[in-house]
Amino acid sequence: MKFNQQTLQKLEAILSQSDYVIRYERGNFQSGWCLLEAKRVVVLNKFLDVEGRINTLLELIPQIEIHYDKLTIESQRLYDEVNKKVIISPDSSAT
Numbered sequence: 639m640k641f642n643q644q645t646l647q648k649l650e651a652i653l654s655q656s657d658y659v660i661r662y663e664r665g666n667f668q669s670g671w672c673l674l675e676a677k678r679v680v681v682l683n684k685f686l687d688v689e690g691r692i693n694t695l696l697e698l699i700p701q702i703e704i705h706y707d708k709l710t711i712e713s714q715r716l717y718d719e720v721n722k723k724v725i726i727s728p729d730s731s732a733t
Contacts, residue, residue, distance in 0.1 A: 649720075655709050655713055696720055
């Protein structure tokens with residue numbers, strides 16, 4: 639996965655297609671983001687660079703409710719890829 643503006647927009651599309659609003663705001667976020675679940679708003683630290691924003695969304699997306707059936711086919715593929723990276727851990731190697 640490339641860490642560029644296009645990838646960031648694709649990750650943002652996953653959230654917006656699941657009815658989340660993404661806002662970039664200034665704040666004291668430990669992890670770079672804040673989730674207001676009742677209002678389906680994701681607030682990201684606006685001072686993060688593109689790579690930081692992508693890493694933050696990669697961390698966040700598997701943790702929230704995504705409406706898979708509302709996603710475009712391209713977004714579904716990316717969502718599946720994001721979830722596979724979370725499931726496969728480096729410690730799960732066979733001995």
